[in-house]
Amino acid sequence: MLSIVIFLPLLVGAALAVMRGLPARAARLVWLATTLADLALLIVLTFTASTGAGGLRAEERVNWMPQLGSSYHLGVDGLSLPLLLLAGVIFVVCAIWSLRETDRPRPQAALFLFLQTTCLGLFAAQDLILFFLFFDLSIVGMYFVIAGWGHGNQRHSALVFFIYTFLGSLALLLGFIGLYLGATPHTFDMVELSRHGAFTGTPAAAGFVLAAIVIGLAVKTPTFPFHSWLPPAHTDAPTIGSVVLASLLLKMGTYGFVRIAMPMLPDAWRSWAWVIIAIGIVSVLYGALVALVQADIKRMIAFTSINHMGYVVLAVGAAGVLGRTTAEAQQLAIAGAATQMVSHGLITGALFLLAGVFYDRTGSYDLRQYGGLARPAPAFAGFFAIAAFASLGLPGFSGFIAEFQIFTGSIGTVPWTLIALPGILITAVLFLRAFQRVFTGETKQLSAGFADLHPRETTALAVLTVLSVLIGIVPGPLLAMIEPAAKVLVGSLTP
Amino acid sequence: MTSMSMNMDYLALLPEIVLLTAAVLVLLGGSFLPRTRQVITRWLTLAALAASATAGLAALARAPETIFDGSYTIDASTTVVRMAAPLATLVVILIGRHEFTGSARESETYALLLLATLGTVIIGGTTDLLVLVAGYLLASIPLYALIGLSRSGPAAEATLKTYLIGALFGVLLMAGVTLLTGLAATSNYLNMSKSLGNAPVAALAGGAVALLIGLTFKAGAVPGHFWIPDASQASGVAVAAFLTTVPKIGALVALGRLVEIMPDTVDVPLLIAMLAVISMTVGNLAALAQNNVRRLLGWSTVSQVGYLLMPLAVITASDGAWLALLAYIGLYALTNLTLFAVVACFPHREELDDWAGMARTHPWLTGTLIVGALSLVGTPPTAVFIGKVAVFTVAWDGGMPWLVVVAAANTVLSLLYYLRLIRPAFRTPGFSPQHGSRGTPGVALTVSGTAVTLGFLVLAAGAVGAGIWLVFLA
Structure with a gap:
């Protein structure tokens, strides 16, 4: 079942890729239908999948390369299932958004279906080689998205993106080989590697392996100081490319922290937790401050992504700090990190769609060239306001639930993480300032004649914002899904 | 005797x-x-x-x-x-x-x-x-x-x-x-x-x-x-x-x-490891500057031999070294032939720029080219990826983690020119129809067919074939 969910998009994508005569309209509809069907399958799986022996749901395992200690092993748990569902939703939204796409819609649909398979596969992989496979293929897919459908200096941005994240993926591969060699018997199986004491190397060896993995994941996340590929990639990517990049590809990095780095190297993680916390705090503050001075809306959102991912890194770092009575706080921090991944996916996805509307109508991302936009485009202004408020962590939206848990959990274990709190304030300032500048006052410059949202745009945005509000108001189901897995993770961190 | x-x-x-x-x-x-x-x-x-x-x-x-x-x-x-x-x-x-x-x-x-x-x-x-x-x-x-x-x-x-x-x-x-x-x-x-x-x-x-x-x-x-x-x-x-x-x-x-x-009594493994480092680095650096397709591929093979020398350096220190070497040789040969098969379809397109617009006119061959190039980079699930993982693993296992780090850095370097191989195909062709950019007339189906078949094999090798190959070697 899980394999079908993962590979259905790929199969349809391959069919679309070879059917050269297919009309554009049909290709777009096939794309939408596939993403909807895949999401439906995923929801069915969420409710029906049974739990296996290792605590994994919908587990599948087939011998693949026994000599390399690698198998085709899939399964989901409370940390991965929310991200799988997020991926399902995001790709539906992308398909809806592209219903009027005129620039080579058939290859575009095929490429995004391919990307969907890589995202779903990564979050469901339970084998490091399989994980790495999807990790690398996501880079390849995104490279073609940016280079093929981007604008501005897209070839250069795509190349920088590819090389930078590929470098990260190789660091990750080195780390994986280290994990493989550190376990007896040698294996790439993530479940076995996550068992307590699976890594038998010396603390120094564990430190190096962790460093390789953290660097690999930090590039992908990205955290300070490995973020420099992100702003150009976002700026020059097509709108839905940016959405997938921000909502899903960045999550691959943070997901790797909770899925690989923490449970597989718990001792090393605890020893180096303060470094992770420091990276998180710097990313939070740096991302917020740099976003504050951006005039290009896409660059601004890209830097707030660094800020938001910083919270996740901060939380997973803090969860590695043990105290006598901290188990609950650690658990809260991890649950907050997982919630933040979903929340950021929804909210930043919406923000990038809105940024895409700017470019679509006028060809400019420059905030200074707009003013008083609320008058000609009230619906657009409304959605922008909702997304901005959600992003700055207002209660009632998913972002609040996530950041509240992250800070409660982190401060509960490491009180001085308080110094990251101004990050929230700065993002609030920057979003309000941007909103004020663009939407209020008299209608001037590029704002004149700005067409309001089309129905397909409204639908796509509504899906994302409604989900964010739903999580904000009724977080129970999501948290219930995450909490058992967070508990297991905290358990594995305890010596 | x-x-x-x-x-x-x-x-x-x-x-x-x-x-x-x-x-x-x-x-x-x-x-x-x-x-x-x-x-x-x-x-x-x-x-x-x-x-x-x-x-x-x-x-x-x-x-x-x-x-x-x-x-x-x-x-x-x-x-x-x-x-x-x-x-x-x-x-x-x-x-x-x-x-x-x-x-x-x-x-x-x-x-x-x-x-x-x-x-x-x-x-x-x-x-x-x-x-x-x-x-x-x-x-x-x-x-x-x-x-x-x-x-x-x-x-x-x-x-x-x-x-x-x-x-x-x-x-x-x-x-x-x-x-x-x-x-x-x-x-x-x-x-x-x-x-x-x-x-x-x-x-x-x-x-x-x-x-x-x-x-x-x-x-x-x-x-x-x-x-x-x-x-x-x-x-x-x-x-x-x-x-x-x-x-x-x-x-x-x-x-x-x-x-x-x-x-x-003689540190032969170190000599081999040095040759490996120099080969991959020299091959990669030289390939970066090439504009002629075949010359670029020539330098790329020099760098690939660098990776192939890695298991040789640990052949006595790691159990799986022979297996890794033999696996990499087979997978590399398959991939290299794939790329040359694509080139053989257009023997007159000497320079990288001559390949402009190929994605539109020859999508299957372009796909094969991409698969081949990504395989040499070592992207999963293509053939050479399995070889690379095997080679990296035994080199580390044999006590040469530094060699693995150098090889990984070199792999990133190689990405630069393997992508140069792919990129012209998506460019719109300019004014240079001198070689008949619509493809050499009469490119036999056998040649392009061989190329595409090999491309599929490269792709399949990573996913399925490598498993069989490893079983066969074991």
Whole structure:
């Protein structure tokens, strides 16, 4: 079942890729239908999948390369299932958004279906080689998205993106080989590697392996100081490319922290937790401050992504700090990190769609060239306001639930993480300032004649914002899904 | 050397005998057949190569053994060489359809290819230094002629260069063979390692270095790599595919056998590791600056040999090193031939810019090109990825993690030029229709079909084939 969910998009994508005569309209509809069907399958799986022996749901395992200690092993748990569902939703939204796409819609649909398979596969992989496979293929897919459908200096941005994240993926591969060699018997199986004491190397060896993995994941996340590929990639990517990049590809990095780095190297993680916390705090503050001075809306959102991912890194770092009575706080921090991944996916996805509307109508991302936009485009202004408020962590939206848990959990274990709190304030300032500048006052410059949202745009945005509000108001189901897995993770961190 | 316990099992040499017989038959037949019937030699060659590979596979049913007084070993490594080399040559002949068929020296070309393949097989299978020298000459001399076949100015230059470098490294190899044979009082690998342990270190080091460096000519590694880019650019596409793929197969296995028997009084693994680092770095840096497709691919093979040398450096320190080496050789040969097969579809598109617009006109071949290039980068799930993981793992396991880090950094470097290979295909063609950008008229379906099939194999190799390949080797 899980394999079908993962590979259905790929199969349809391959069919679309070879059917050269297919009309554009049909290709777009096939794309939408596939993403909807895949999401439906995923929801069915969420409710029906049974739990296996290792605590994994919908587990599948087939011998693949026994000599390399690698198998085709899939399964989901409370940390991965929310991200799988997020991926399902995001790709539906992308398909809806592209219903009027005129620039080579058939290859575009095929490429995004391919990307969907890589995202779903990564979050469901339970084998490091399989994980790495999807990790690398996501880079390849995104490279073609940016280079093929981007604008501005897209070839250069795509190349920088590819090389930078590929470098990260190789660091990750080195780390994986280290994990493989550190376990007896040698294996790439993530479940076995996550068992307590699976890594038998010396603390120094564990430190190096962790460093390789953290660097690999930090590039992908990205955290300070490995973020420099992100702003150009976002700026020059097509709108839905940016959405997938921000909502899903960045999550691959943070997901790797909770899925690989923490449970597989718990001792090393605890020893180096303060470094992770420091990276998180710097990313939070740096991302917020740099976003504050951006005039290009896409660059601004890209830097707030660094800020938001910083919270996740901060939380997973803090969860590695043990105290006598901290188990609950650690658990809260991890649950907050997982919630933040979903929340950021929804909210930043919406923000990038809105940024895409700017470019679509006028060809400019420059905030200074707009003013008083609320008058000609009230619906657009409304959605922008909702997304901005959600992003700055207002209660009632998913972002609040996530950041509240992250800070409660982190401060509960490491009180001085308080110094990251101004990050929230700065993002609030920057979003309000941007909103004020663009939407209020008299209608001037590029704002004149700005067409309001089309129905397909409204639908796509509504899906994302409604989900964010739903999580904000009724977080129970999501948290219930995450909490058992967070508990297991905290358990594995305890010596 | 004349012990009576010789195992004179001629039948065990069936794969080699088939190649030799076919070479002789093709050469003789070619001189008697009329010009219009030369194609018969092509069929004969293809059949012989397939038969040789099959006979090689059949040897798997027997237990590993040494024959002819220990001068030839039939084990898993030999079996891989016996299969990979003829099959690679077979693919070369398939993609060389335009290049060879109907050319003035068709049958001679096939005979030369068969002999060079035979030389490679012998280099890989032998466990005797004197046979190694014979194999080296047998594999090298046909190469000189093959490179010169296209009879252009650059081809003549490349031939001369290859010949001079080949002669120089051949002399070096023979000097090494002489020294080691003298020191060990035998030329046989099996008896050699014990007596070499007591040999004077300076002489032993000199002999070992000369021998190993001599073999780098065949492996295409630094310092014996100078001929590769020139020859790859100036010769015909199919010949270039041959000389960047087939000679390596035997030479690397031979290097493995030799490194294995060297006593630890000389740090041979470190020498190999340094050669690996230099090869991959030099190959990658030089490839960055290339605009000619075949020259770029030539340099890329130099860098690939760097990765292939990594398991050799830990061949005594890590259990899986042979497995990793053999796996990488097979997967690399497949991928390299795929890229050359795509190039063979458009022999006149010399520069990278000539490939503009290919994505629109030839989507399948573009797909194959992408798969091939990404495979050489080492992107999953393509073939070379499995090889790379295996090679990285054994190198780390064998106590050389620094080598793995260098190789990983080099892989990122290589990404830059492998992407340059892909990018023009998506560009809209400019004003340069001089080579008929709609594709050379009459690109035979066999050539492009071979290319696309190979592309699928590269893709499948990573996902499914690699598993089978590893099972087969184990």
